[in-house]
Amino acid sequence: MNENIIASAAIFKKKNNARNKIVQNTGFAILLLCIIITILFLGSIIYFVGVNGIKIMSWEFLTAPPRKAMTAGGIGPAIVGTFYLTIGAILFSLPLGLSCAIYLSEYSPKSIAVNVIRLSINNLAGVPSVVFGLFGLFVFVDYFHFGVSILSGSLTLGILVLPGIISASQEALMAIPQSLREASLALGATQWQTIKRIVLPAALPGILTGVILSIGRAAGETAPILFTAATFYARGYPDSALSETMALPYHIYALMTEGTHPEKQTMIAYGSALTLLILVLLISALAIIIRQRQRNKMV
Amino acid sequence: MRRFKDSIYKWIFTALAFASLIFLLGIVIVLFREALPALKTTGFLDLVFGKSWYPTYSPPEFGILPLILASLWVTAGAMAVCVPLGVGSALYLHELASNRQKAILKPAIELLASIPSIVFGFFGMVVVAPFLQETFNLPTGLTAFTASLILGIMAIPTIASIAEDALSYVPPSFKEASYALGANRWQTLTQVVIPAAGSGISTAIILGMSRAVGETMTVLMVAGGAAVIPHSFFEPVRPMTSTIAAEMGEAATGSPHYAALFAIGLILFLITLVFNIVAEIISKRYRMKLGLSR
Numbered sequence: 387m388n389e390n391i392i393a394s395a396a397i398f399k400k401k402n403n404a405r406n407k408i409v410q411n412t413g414f415a416i417l418l419l420c421i422i423i424t425i426l427f428l429g430s431i432i433y434f435v436g437v438n439g440i441k442i443m444s445w446e447f448l449t450a451p452p453r454k455a456m457t458a459g460g461i462g463p464a465i466v467g468t469f470y471l472t473i474g475a476i477l478f479s480l481p482l483g484l485s486c487a488i489y490l491s492e493y494s495p496k497s498i499a500v501n502v503i504r505l506s507i508n509n510l511a512g513v514p515s516v517v518f519g520l521f522g523l524f525v526f527v528d529y530f531h532f533g534v535s536i537l538s539g540s541l542t543l544g545i546l547v548l549p550g551i552i553s554a555s556q557e558a559l560m561a562i563p564q565s566l567r568e569a570s571l572a573l574g575a576t577q578w579q580t581i582k583r584i585v586l587p588a589a590l591p592g593i594l595t596g597v598i599l600s601i602g603r604a605a606g607e608t609a610p611i612l613f614t615a616a617t618f619y620a621r622g623y624p625d626s627a628l629s630e631t632m633a634l635p636y637h638i639y640a641l642m643t644e645g646t647h648p649e650k651q652t653m654i655a656y657g658s659a660l661t662l663l664i665l666v667l668l669i670s671a672l673a674i675i676i677r678q679r680q681r682n683k684m685v
Numbered sequence: 686m687r688r689f690k691d692s693i694y695k696w697i698f699t700a701l702a703f704a705s706l707i708f709l710l711g712i713v714i715v716l717f718r719e720a721l722p723a724l725k726t727t728g729f730l731d732l733v734f735g736k737s738w739y740p741t742y743s744p745p746e747f748g749i750l751p752l753i754l755a756s757l758w759v760t761a762g763a764m765a766v767c768v769p770l771g772v773g774s775a776l777y778l779h780e781l782a783s784n785r786q787k788a789i790l791k792p793a794i795e796l797l798a799s800i801p802s803i804v805f806g807f808f809g810m811v812v813v814a815p816f817l818q819e820t821f822n823l824p825t826g827l828t829a830f831t832a833s834l835i836l837g838i839m840a841i842p843t844i845a846s847i848a849e850d851a852l853s854y855v856p857p858s859f860k861e862a863s864y865a866l867g868a869n870r871w872q873t874l875t876q877v878v879i880p881a882a883g884s885g886i887s888t889a890i891i892l893g894m895s896r897a898v899g900e901t902m903t904v905l906m907v908a909g910g911a912a913v914i915p916h917s918f919f920e921p922v923r924p925m926t927s928t929i930a931a932e933m934g935e936a937a938t939g940s941p942h943y944a945a946l947f948a949i950g951l952i953l954f955l956i957t958l959v960f961n962i963v964a965e966i967i968s969k970r971y972r973m974k975l976g977l978s979r
């Protein structure tokens with residue numbers, strides 16, 4: 387009797403084991419499928435843009451201004467415009483963001499103020515980009531009378547990337563061992579001297595990573611510059627911070643939605659998309675490599 | 686003198702630290718102020734539940750419901766694409782990938798997360814939309830379905846990397862205990878690791894949703910743009926973000942249309958604010974549960 391129970395339990399367990407094994411293998415196969423589909427999807431975007439964009443790519447395409455109502459010529463002014471907008475955004479957000487990160491990691495007493503600042507950073511990071519565009523339109527374009535300009539666009543993009551710069555810098559500062567600060571303070575250095583000469587240099591690679599990632603983000607954003615900086619067609623290169631400008635991401639949008647020669651414009655849009663894609667991927671890759679090297683050094 | 690200089694620096698940093706708070710408050714104030722005329726003349730309830738959006742008719746009608754529903758449809762569709770694929774990819778990376786695969790796939794996914802949304806929109810417009818139009822024999826390829834698909838693909842890397850982080854925070858002792866009780870890897874994964882990382886994964890999903898609701902260029906280019914209450918996934922729709930982006934250029938500053946667009950911005954802002962606060966609360970609890978301080 388007992389033996390029977392034991393025997394059937396053993397059979398049951400064996401069956402169960404076999405079933406479990408099948409479930410596990412099926413589950414793992416599905417997970418593998420997930421990552422393969424993900425890679426296929428994302429890879430196909432890069433493939434399509436790459437294969438079609440390369441056809442039109444040339445030195446002239448990258449440097450010349452557009453001609454014949456956007457059906458010929460290049461995207462030079464759009465690349466230059468994106469460059470100005472991005473630099474402007476970082477010039478605005480880096481000092482602000484770094485100061486905020488220094489306050490949070492070096493000076494912050496455990497207080498309500500710190501929690502309020504943290505909360506506002508997190509929420510600012512989640513604001514939709516088109517809402518930043520509305521804010522920029524009202525504040526910079528209309529209220530401060532900067533008009534539709536590189537200045538307005540840069541400031542709007544600057545606010546957009548601010549939370550990212552703060553988080554990355556703060557993380558980099560927090561990773562510096564407390565003993566370094568204590569050693570410096572023990573030698574008679576003031577807190578500012580400690581920050582300037584000890585903490586900031588040590589945190590530099592981390593801060594740099596954040597800045598580079600923000601550059602990539604700012605370069606690719608379209609919605610915030612839609613009403614604050616971008617124009618479909620500029621005769622030449624922008625001549626001051628108050629002139630409106632062409633920009634790479636906006637150029638792609640405009641080519642696909644305006645104008646009268648869809649086929650020719652689509653080819654130029656492919657070229658612009660490939661340029662933007664390469665630019666942003668290279669920038670992000672740089673940031674990831676810097677961070678990886680830093681991590682390896684620390685471990 | 687040195688001490689004096691020191692305290693000046695301290696005050697400068699303290700003052701500048703409040704910049705994000707000021708910008709956030711500034712956004713709220715600007716949105717409210719500029720949306721106020723629309724809220725006053727149309728009334729909040731009529732605005733939100735109004736069924737027709739005809740901003741250029743006379744008299745114009747500013748009912749946002751079709752736009753809100755369009756945003757919700759497209760977001761829901763995008764979630765159906767990116768949650769299984771994103772979480773599945775994260776689980777693969779966590780459980781099955783060899784160290785070498787991990788070393789390649791993790792940075793690759795992060796890199797893909799940085800592809801600008803305009804490139805996704807462009808791809809959707811020139812490749813996916815014509816393909817869907819032909820395959821399903823539709824009058825147009827620019828539909829809620831196309832927008833959902835593209836938005837979903839776009840959100841996969843974000844969800845995958847946040848979810849993978851959450852999985853990696855689960856202490857190895859949880860797994861070891863489960864193996865010791867005779868559970869196999871799949872049972873451990875589904876019954877121990879996923880529940881333990883559950884709130885982290887939910888945070889990833891909510892943040893992905895928040896991003897999908899607020900995403901502008903992709904839906905502007907591929908959703909088709911018909912401001913009607915959506916009936917089917919294979920019809921063009923017009924989400925909130927693309928309405929603002931498409932119409933702000935034509936709306937005169939201070940006009941009722943302008944105010945209505947700011948009102949849409951306000952509603953959009955409030956929706957994402959709620960998502961973010963929920964994500965924040967969940968992730969805080971999660972960290973406390975696993976005994977992580979930061």
